[in-house]
Amino acid sequence: MALSIHIALLIVACFACATGLRCWKCGNARSPGQCIEFGRTQICKKSQKVCQTELRFSSGWGSKPTIRTGCKEEHACGNNFGQNPRKAWLPSQCNKGVANSVCRCCCKTNNCNENELLCEKMFENNSGPPRPPLCVGVPKAPLNGRVICRKSRYEGSSCRYMCNRGHVLVGNAHALCRGFGDFAMWTGALPYCRRLPICDPIAAPERGTVKCFGGNKVGTLCKFTCDRNHKIEGPSAVSCIATPSGPRWTEAAPMCTLTACEDFGEIKHGNVNCSTDNNIIGTTCSFDCGNTELFLTPAGTDSSRCIWKEGEAVWTRQKPCCSGIVCPPTAKKDIVIALDSSGSISSEEWVLMKKFVIRVLGQFIISPTNIQISMFRFNREIDTDSQIVFGDHDSLEGLTKAIENMPKNGGGTYIGQALRYARNYMFRQNNRPGVGDMLWILTDGRSNDEFKASAKQLRDDGVDIIVLGISKKNDPRFMQQLLDLTGDEKLIMEVKDVVNSFEEDLVQLAMTKICEIYCMG
Incomplete structure (x- = not known):
């Protein structure tokens, strides 16, 4: 037991040796208070065995001293201390009446110089520099x-x-x-x-969260989010504002309600049966035509499911209708397709656009008695070299090859010019009398020319105009352009980009737009 204690004492002693002496260090302080306030404890080097305080009075004893403290070698501090009382004809060391007089004192314990900032113990009979006055207590703290x-x-x-x-x-x-x-x-x-003027705490909605930036003080912004499969009913963000009656939130906190898909409503000459009454996520609706002589159009759309996609509830398939034919593949229509090949369409996007058109047309029978296709590309100019007119191809194979070979060059988006070309030339080449006409435009930019009058002329001629708009910049003026083209928002298909949007659901949507003409009224 005694041996253990002895070893422990040795360890402590060695640790103390290893850590070295500690001295209070400050530089050029103008008062003891300043030395304490801005100083720090310094661990001395092995060779530094004492703490030193140095006082320098620039204008004699009546001036305030400059105080410097820190670690010092023992012999050096001793030499300095020994010079304090040294006699000379005009001594400058620790002389009360001489400018730039310097006094130094030493001590040997941890932080001992922190309490010897004026070297008072060095002097007798108050012959040293006067101790500065001391404030009593501390200032009163303010309320709160x-x-x-x-x-x-x-x-x-x-x-x-x-x-x-x-x-x-x-x-x-x-x-x-x-x-x-x-x-x-x-x-x-x-x-x-x-x-501080603050608003009352605002709670997160049930099945949601709130995140505030700035506490609850005036100017604070709080944002709300809802859990998956829920949507915000009310504001997505509120702010704390100052009013004559006091701070308040701009609006009440929102609620998070279970997200639901839009109601399908009824199908003329058919039935809609859904697994829930409120169309929440996971609801499945089935469709049928009660009349056995009618068919669901587009074909294969006998059910749809409500899913969560990109932050909203959507149906996996559009609502079908009941018609007298099976569409697709059966349909009888003369369709002109106008492809925007302006500079904003990249080469990769151009290839994807053409593949998308081929996928949609592949759902139908291409023949002189079913669907006929006419197609051209436009930018600043109309490309007449690669255009396809009605009757050029009576099968999907030949049409596919012609579309794949369409080049991509040029710049500018001149929709008005494309509409006039479609009306004055494309619809007059082998157009079948008594067969409905459709113009399908694929574009990603706002038109550089006027087009509204030409679009209205085509619609007045009985041409159904459907548009696939690629709204890369989320420009509301671009969306208005699409509506000005079709005259009916139901004839608009919108995607945000080409690379990630030309998927199967968009193919189904395009098929629906083509087949809707056959729905029973």
């Missing part, structure tokens, strides 16, 4: 606040005022210990803590 002081209370020391959370300091941020001859006192009017 606090005061933080260093341990020094000498002249030149300072204390800092701070306010509690939700309050702001008005007035002096610091109190200064100021000397007046033989005494000192804290100066500066007591500040106060003013309560």
Whole structure:
């Protein structure tokens, strides 16, 4: 047991040796308070065995000293200390009446110089430099606040005022210990803590979250989000604003309600049967035509499911209708397709656009008695070299090859010119009398020319105009352009980009637009 204690004492002793002496260090402080406030503990080197304090009076004893403290080698500090009383014809060391007089003192225990900032023990009969006056106590803390002081209370020391959370300091941020001859006192009017104007706490909606930026003070913005399969009913964000009656939120917090798909309504000459009454996520609706002589159009759309996709509830398939033919593949229509090949369409996007058209047309029978296709591309010019007119191809195979070979070059989006070309030329080449006409436009940009009058002429001629708009910039003016083309928002298909949007559901949507003409009224 005694051996264990002995070893432990040796370890402690070795640790103390390893850590070295600790001295208080400050540089060029103008008062003891400043030395304490801005100084720090310094771990001395192995060769530094003592702590030193140095006082320098630039204008004799009546001036305030500059104080420097820190670690020192024992022999060096001893030599300095020995010079204090050294006699000379005009001594400059520790001389009360000489400018730039310097006094130094040494001590050997941890932080011993922290309490010897004026080397008072070195002098007898108060012959040393006068001790600066000391402020009594600490300044009073403001209501709803606090005061933080260093341990020094000498002249030149300072204390800092701070306010509690939700309050702001008005007035002096610091109190200064100021000397007046033989005494000192804290100066500066007591500040106060003013309560920040805040709104009442706002709670997160059930099955949702709220995140506020700035607490609840005026100017704070709070944003709400809902859990998966839920949507916000109300504002997605509110702000704390100042009003004559006090701070308040701009709106009440929203609710998070279970997301549901739009109601299908009825199918003329058919039936809709859904697994729930409110069309929530997971609901499946089945369709049928009660009359056995009618068929669901587009074919194969006998059911649809409500799913969560890209932050909203959507049906996997559009609502079908009941018609006298099976569409697709059966349909009888003369369709002109106009492809925008302006500079904003990349080469990769151009290939994908053509493949998409081929996939849609592949759902139908291409023949002189079913669907006929005419197709051209446009930008600043109309490409007549690669165009396809009615009757050029009586099968999907030949039509596919012709579409694949269409080049991509040129710039500019001139929809008005394309509409006039379709009306004055394409619809007059082998157009079948008594067969419905359709113009399908694929474009990604706003037109550089006027087109509204030409679009209206085509619609007045009985041409159904459907548009696939690629709205890369989410421009509301572009969406208005699509509506001006079709005259009916139901004839608009919109995607955000080509690469990620030309999927099977868009093919189904395009088929629906083509087959809708056969729906029974």
